[in-house]
Amino acid sequence: MDKLWAIFAREYVERVRSRWFIASTLFAPLILGSVIFLPPWLASQSKPSADVARIVIVDATGTSLGRRVAAHLNGGITGDTTRTQVRTVAPAQLAAAESLATADILSHRVRGTLVLDAGTVAGVQARYAGTNATAANDMAAIRDAVRQEVLALRLEQAGVSPSDAATLTRLDVKLVANRVTESGQSGRGDVNLLFAFAIAIVLYLSIFIYGQNVMRGVLEEKQSRVAEVVVSSVPATRLLQGKVLGVGAVGLTQIVLWLGGSFLLFEHRSTILEMLGLTSIDLAIPALSLRLGVFLVLYFLLGYLFYAALFAAVGALVSSEQEAQQVQLPVALLLVTSALFIQPILIAPEGTVARTISWIPFAAPIAMPLRLSVAPISGAQLAGSLLALAASCYVAIWIAARIYRVGLLMYGKRPAWREIRRWVWYSE
């Protein structure tokens, strides 16, 4: 036990001390930080330009639409409309007026030309040409102004009083969608989806990265021939146990730090936003329930064990990093395949596909936590999926330990499948 602890501690301490670990641990809260702090910052940046109204409106509608739009762009009827030139023309003169306006743009007197014609009043289209045609916020401001004024004009033409028309057209409905779970309302649907997706990706990456870490560790010990020194003191399987547990503990540490860091960042977001001089926006990140947290850790551990065992076997089978890249492909493919199921599961978390995948051991570690974070999952399904996964872990570890024990001291030519089969069935 003391020796297992020594191996475990070495794996853990050497890895946690590394620059790579520190950098990647800081990385995730940085991403979350940007999710929290970037939108308010972007919002503060996303206003139409101050001179969006410095345009020529060529009005060939024969109505007051040009003047209305000009007033709208300049802050309503009371606004200063001197920045916007409205040129009322007959439809026949439209082309000439447009070329004149283009000349104004080219000489930088105005930013653009808005052309309103019969089609605009009919609700089909208006045309804009200008230096800021690609600025989304400017275009949105102009589009909104035209839409509302066309609507108001048509309401007035239908007999609605101008003041009523103004009230009726000034609408700004936002759709806020909230997801409902068994425990009650739990945050906005889109944010929830993003959160589930983030969980799946974190699990996928952690299992992949730490599984590969085990493979590299085995290969390093094999290449540097430390393995022989160590197995002259402890059985090879003990070395494997210590390594897998040590690396797994590093992964767990990182996930806990990620969750903890993200939680703290989220809890104190208002203070931090204030310090940055930004106003908080409503961002309801779903509360991470204890149940979800526990299952998240459980699935990470089992998934990691399953893949780490397979990756360890790969490390013991090969003699160089290049070979490892080739031989790990089947293992990596299993993991990548399970990541491919993320989208189908998000679309229908309670559908047949999602339910079937939860039973497949190599995909369950990612599929199940993903489903858990978006849909209610029955206890029976959870227990079944966990049992299947645990049984597969046992088999994977059993096979890997046998391959590891023999492969660790084999150098040179890579064994053929038949040879590997012999290693697995060979017993002492």
Next chain:
Amino acid sequence: MTPLAVELQHVVKRFRHHVAVDDLSLAVPVGTVYGLLGPNGAGKTSTIRMLLNIIAPDAGRIAILGAAPSQPGILDRVGYLPEERGLYRTMRVRDVLRFLARLKGLRRDTADARIERWLERLELRGNGIDWGRARVDELSRGMQQKVQFIGTLLHDPELVILDEPFSGLDPVNAQVLKDSVVELARRGKTVLFSTHVMDNAERMCDAVCIVAGGRAIRDGTVASLKEAHGGRHVELTLLADAGDAGVATMAVLSDRTLVERVDDYGRSMSVELRAGADAQQLLRHLVDAGAQIERFEMVRPSLRRIFLDAVGAAGTAPEMSGHG
């Protein structure tokens, strides 16, 4: 009867395409320096790995320090230096040594004190320099070998197993290793090492076992092997500038009535006399031929000679690596 540090009885180890160890029996008494000699591929490393419970024998019985190698705790009393040295490259020297010590069940404070003593003794610390703080990959190859050697001896093992300890060592480190083995022997420890460097084996070993093709073909004390090998040998050294006498000298040495064979190193030769031939007569013939003799000494056969004869007789082509 002296207790045995290592005992092998009819041990067999088969791999897929060959038999690495074939009915090998060995007995190494406690307190001896024992050499396992053999050409490459003779089964030395497989034998050592079985002693250390790294691989299991297919047949036969193995005991180290009176117990099966798989018995818990028994390997804590054994120190092992593998042929292919290996340390964690990115770890600091002290951390590696501490780790190796803990694998042998040593307490941390005991380990730390010993590490300091060894670092000083092998000149890895002192005069303001402390290589214990350095990472392993910052060390020269020679220094890494010293660290590996410390790792082998840190827990003060009763039995020390060294696989080809002299391969790849520079003369300074070879000297350090030899001194340490001698000191271990003086302190009553048992040292078992495999080698194909016969000079070292001849000088350091109390007893040896020559293996070829996985079998023991000779074993016993160095003196008894020489006795049993028989034959009379002359170590002959000529002065550098032999002049015209060179051809005549070689003619004398080719005389099959006197000389069985000559192992020629250029200026010095190892001459095996034919049965019944008279050494004095050979000496006279050489002087008559004008040979400028620096040394003419009757000796017993060298371990190298015994090794070559034994391995040759066993039908195994010895793959000597030029060490002699």
